[in-house]
Amino acid sequence: MLVGLFVLVGMEPITEKITLKRKKRKKYTRKPSAVKAKVVDAPRPISREEALRQIAEIDKLLAEAKGQDPFWYFEPSDGSITEEGKLLLQKYLKPDDIPQRLDSQKDLFASKASIKGASGGNQSGKSTFGAIYSYIWATGELPEGLKGIFPEEVLTPDRNRNIRVVGVSNKQLMNTVLPAYQKWVPRKYLAKGKWSESFSSEQKKLFLYKDGVGEPISTVEFMTNEQDTESFQGPPLGLVLYDEEPSEKVRKENLMRFVTSGQLNEIFCWTPTNGLSWATDLFSDDTDDKGRSIDLCKFASVTNKKANIKVVDEICSEIHDYNELKMRLLGEFVSLSGLVYGNLFDAKIHVIEPFKITVKDHIVYRGLDPHLVKPSVCVEVAVDREENHYVIGTYSKDCDTSDLKKDLKERAKNYRLGQTRCDRSADSTIKVLGDRNIFKELGTGENAIPALFKSEKFTGSIHAGVDTIKQLLKINEKVKKPKLFIFNVPENKLLITAFKTLERDAYVNEDVKGKRDKIMEGKHDAHAALRYVFQSRIGWIAPTEAVPEYEPVNANVGY
Numbered sequence: 001m002l003v004g005l006f007v008l009v010g011m012e013p014i015t016e017k018i019t020l021k022r023k024k025r026k027k028y029t030r031k032p033s034a035v036k037a038k039v040v041d042a043p044r045p046i047s048r049e050e051a052l053r054q055i056a057e058i059d060k061l062l063a064e065a066k067g068q069d070p071f072w073y074f075e076p077s078d079g080s081i082t083e084e085g086k087l088l089l090q091k092y093l094k095p096d097d098i099p100q101r102l103d104s105q106k107d108l109f110a111s112k113a114s115i116k117g118a119s120g121g122n123q124s125g126k127s128t129f130g131a132i133y134s135y136i137w138a139t140g141e142l143p144e145g146l147k148g149i150f151p152e153e154v155l156t157p158d159r160n161r162n163i164r165v166v167g168v169s170n171k172q173l174m175n176t177v178l179p180a181y182q183k184w185v186p187r188k189y190l191a192k193g194k195w196s197e198s199f200s201s202e203q204k205k206l207f208l209y210k211d212g213v214g215e216p217i218s219t220v221e222f223m224t225n226e227q228d229t230e231s232f233q234g235p236p237l238g239l240v241l242y243d244e245e246p247s248e249k250v251r252k253e254n255l256m257r258f259v260t261s262g263q264l265n266e267i268f269c270w271t272p273t274n275g276l277s278w279a280t281d282l283f284s285d286d287t288d289d290k291g292r293s294i295d296l297c298k299f300a301s302v303t304n305k306k307a308n309i310k311v312v313d314e315i316c317s318e319i320h321d322y323n324e325l326k327m328r329l330l331g332e333f334v335s336l337s338g339l340v341y342g343n344l345f346d347a348k349i350h351v352i353e354p355f356k357i358t359v360k361d362h363i364v365y366r367g368l369d370p371h372l373v374k375p376s377v378c379v380e381v382a383v384d385r386e387e388n389h390y391v392i393g394t395y396s397k398d399c400d401t402s403d404l405k406k407d408l409k410e411r412a413k414n415y416r417l418g419q420t421r422c423d424r425s426a427d428s429t430i431k432v433l434g435d436r437n438i439f440k441e442l443g444t445g446e447n448a449i450p451a452l453f454k455s456e457k458f459t460g461s462i463h464a465g466v467d468t469i470k471q472l473l474k475i476n477e478k479v480k481k482p483k484l485f486i487f488n489v490p491e492n493k494l495l496i497t498a499f500k501t502l503e504r505d506a507y508v509n510e511d512v513k514g515k516r517d518k519i520m521e522g523k524h525d526a527h528a529a530l531r532y533v534f535q536s537r538i539g540w541i542a543p544t545e546a547v548p549e550y551e552p553v554n555a556n557v558g559y
Helices: 048-068 083-092 105-109 126-139 170-184 248-258 278-282 309-317 322-330 401-412 438-443 461-473 490-501 525-533
Strands: 005-009 036-040 115-120 163-167 205-209 216-224 239-243 266-270 294-299 363-369 376-383 389-397 417-422 452-454 484-487
Touching (some): 083 322, 105 115, 170 216, 170 239, 309 322, 389 401, 438 452, 484 490
Antiparallel strands (some): 005 036, 205 216
């Protein structure tokens, strides 16, 4: 408390003489300072209780001000956690699974990537991130807490400010997405400062205005994954944001809205409850197949300063699967049914830089998965004298059989070719396409594929290929190396992804029926083609020896 307050008064010179007594009582005068100090009575002391009451009133007024227009007061999470949060992670996760550093909203706000992902656990702040980012893009203005963090150079004056936000369902849109956007919208951009004056319930579109008047400077359109793909057509967009994982066909349609926008700008804010999916595959590298930059941050529930730790604890207490716990708490990508190769595949060990394949030192076997309605895929595996296996390339092209045969012949001219094993389902007559038989077309006529055999389908045929691949992936203790390697070339990228993410297929009620002997190979055509190669015994053959006939592996166990 203050015990006194001195106030400076009087700015004009004072001419009053001051008389001083010295030894002979001699009098003399001098001019004092031009400023005279005056003592003011101290304020009335108050009690500690009264001081705390006044502080509480000020905090209340500040909270009310923030609540009326919270956008300007937003503070991003920085990855730090409270002691309560640390104890929660330690309660449910193994020590080795607790990250030494946690991603945060601040990390992703600083990103300049074309495709950004906020993979978040429950109450991690991913939806809030999406709303704040959308309003920054729409208005060009930053909350105080993001100044010096957000890369303002991306907010070019000529950017497209129209935004599309896609939720999972209408229920999720109304209960989660719209309330978040209504809370965080900067009020001065609303007509008359009101949401009701700027949001069209019929169009599900929010209009933003400079100072709340004039023509709209931006629109935020709200849609859901349940709508027909055709409804996602429309004018160019500057930002598409997904609140939870969209379907791949919806995402592809939205990509077309960037054709004339100058650059891609996508944000995925989701809890990966679908396990390993096309969306998690998208974030497996730091660039996509077009060379566009990708950035992923995993928001842990405990880094959100507003998260209710007790609620998160209650949610986790009801989850008995460890992988799901990691997903809910950390936003981790996990397989809910189990990975086929698990930790057997390690890109640092199995992915190697390419070298020259020669006729003298290698023989090449191929697996072929042909299609007429999607790209045909062919995987090439070279075997050397030491029985090392190298995936040297993966051909993938949407073409007819004539072009497929021509392309494969061209690729094979630089190496010695062994057998080519083709998906047996290609050996069937397709009535709707004029009684065509793809397998017969590939093995006859111009550029016919030599030594073409059908893959086998028997009980355990999938296991036969997968189990062989697993054995080759294992590190031999004598030489400290595996027997299967993959060349680090762009065309092998999808196969490498399959090794990381291929999942076992599971029954819904697996606890009753037991494990299912299948794998979820539908989207992994390159892996299917590789598996065909290893359905029979393959190995080194000297250039002077004849290529042996096809010999299927006899396996009777299911996978």
